[in-house]
Amino acid sequence: MLRTHLFPELPSLVDEPTLDLRPHSDNIEYVSITKREVKDAIFTAAQLNAPGISGLMGRAWRWAWTILEDTIYNLVRLCVDSGYHPKIWRTSIAVALQKPNREYSKPRSYRLIQLLEVLGKTLK
Numbered sequence: 001m002l003r004t005h006l007f008p009e010l011p012s013l014v015d016e017p018t019l020d021l022r023p024h025s026d027n028i029e030y031v032s033i034t035k036r037e038v039k040d041a042i043f044t045a046a047q048l049n050a051p052g053i054s055g056l057m058g059r060a061w062r063w064a065w066t067i068l069e070d071t072i073y074n075l076v077r078l079c080v081d082s083g084y085h086p087k088i089w090r091t092s093i094a095v096a097l098q099k100p101n102r103e104y105s106k107p108r109s110y111r112l113i114q115l116l117e118v119l120g121k122t123l124k
Helices: 002-006 035-044 058-082 118-122
Strands: 093-098 110-115
Touching: 002 093, 002 110, 035 058, 035 118, 058 118
Parallel strands: none
Antiparallel strands: 093 110
């Protein structure tokens, strides 16, 4: 019941816009992500957040950064440069929490919390 009420089907686009990939003179120049930006994204994530699908918390990625700094940076940079967001990084776990003083037989009495991957948050 929670799934059908809290995760409704997405509406379809009636007038889907056409994709135009031709270069235009007013396009903004693309500048690749820097190592500092990747580090800041990893280190601004909560250390003790609830783990996502991988089971790794923010603290684990901070520890990994000290050893695998170049590897993590290159992985994120290549994803950003190619426009690829790995599916596992954008998949979340939804946890339903009860709202206080509500009738718990109704689906709207629950709040959904999305547990996202730390590296997925760096690509946002």
